[in-house]
Amino acid sequence: MRVSPLWKYIGCGLVLLIAMSAATHAAGTPVIDIDAEDAAAPWSQADGAGAANEIVREAFARSGVPVRLHTVPYARCKAEMLAGSVVGCIAVGANEALGTRARLPRTPLYRVRTVLVSREHAPIGSCDAHTWPASATVGRVNAYEYAPRFEQALAATHVAVSELGSEPQGLRMLVAGRIDALVLQLDSLKTLDYVQRQAGAQAPLQVACDFGPLDSHIGFSVRHRDGAFALAAFEQGYAAMLADGSVERILDTWRERLLKSPSPPR
Known part of the structure; x- marks a missing residue:
């Protein structure tokens, strides 16, 4: 069947309009x-x-x-x-x-749980911030959000705070004795054992306190x-x-x- 030039132009125009519509949608x-x-x-x-x-x-x-x-x-x-x-x-x-x-x-x-981890027999071994010695240093990751109970405990003490780049870095410092405790965010996937293996910091550690959940x-x-x-x-x-x-x-x-x-x- 012979197609008139007019219908050819109309067909080409429809194809162009469809293409332009698709491009406009994608750009939007x-x-x-x-x-x-x-x-x-x-x-x-x-x-x-x-x-x-x-x-x-x-x-x-x-x-x-x-x-x-x-x-x-x-x-x-x-x-x-x-x-x-x-x-x-x-x-x-x-x-x-x-x-x-x-x-x-x-x-x-x-959902994570904010926990405080320390070496065995370290000066920080409980949730009672009033028992933490003023000479102690607690590590936390720079800009991290933590469960409210931890922030409240930290505000009630005079311990030094070390701002860290990451939790693995903090664990290596903890094992080396450069800090006395480290606050971690742990959950069913990211366990203490996992973070220790990730950091290459295998040493006896204890969860000194669980400050509760955070979404x-x-x-x-x-x-x-x-x-x-x-x-x-x-x-x-x-x-x-x-x-x-x-x-x-x-x-x-x-x-x-x-x-x-x-x-x-x-």
Whole structure:
């Protein structure tokens, strides 16, 4: 059948309109820049892998939103999210100090427990901060959020505080005797044994105190123009993942991986 030149032009025009519509739609979905901590294995690792990172990527994929993850030290992750130079940060603790400075999803990525770890027979061996000697030094990770009971205990003492770059660094300092105690965020994936093996700091340690739970979220910037959009997109995808069991499958995969790995990535 012969096609008139007019119909050829109409057909070409329709193809062009469809292509332009698709391009416009794609351009209308911003790429979300998210920082992820580089030293919070197995949740978030320097190589960009990690259980939390994997969950976040898939949640955004479910909502059709492209993301770029940048692995950085936690202090930078948090500072850039608060300043609005990135849309989000994996992962921030939902404590009073953070307050309304960040947008947090209704459901956390995971829950940690804030514990104080010391060497056996160390001067800090209990939750009673009044018994901690003033000469003692407690290590904490710079900019980390901790359970309120720990912050209250620390405020009630005159011990020195050493601000550290990461928990593995703190464990090496603890084993070497350079600090007297170290506050850690532990959970079912990131156990004390795991962090010790990651740090290469195998020595007899004790959990001197458990200060209680703290929810860990992907935090979204209040200042960034895409903060509210990203929060909504993440929550939509995350809810779908929780409903169909995808989150638990990712966590099960990481549990199996950790059981088979004698030496966590450093």
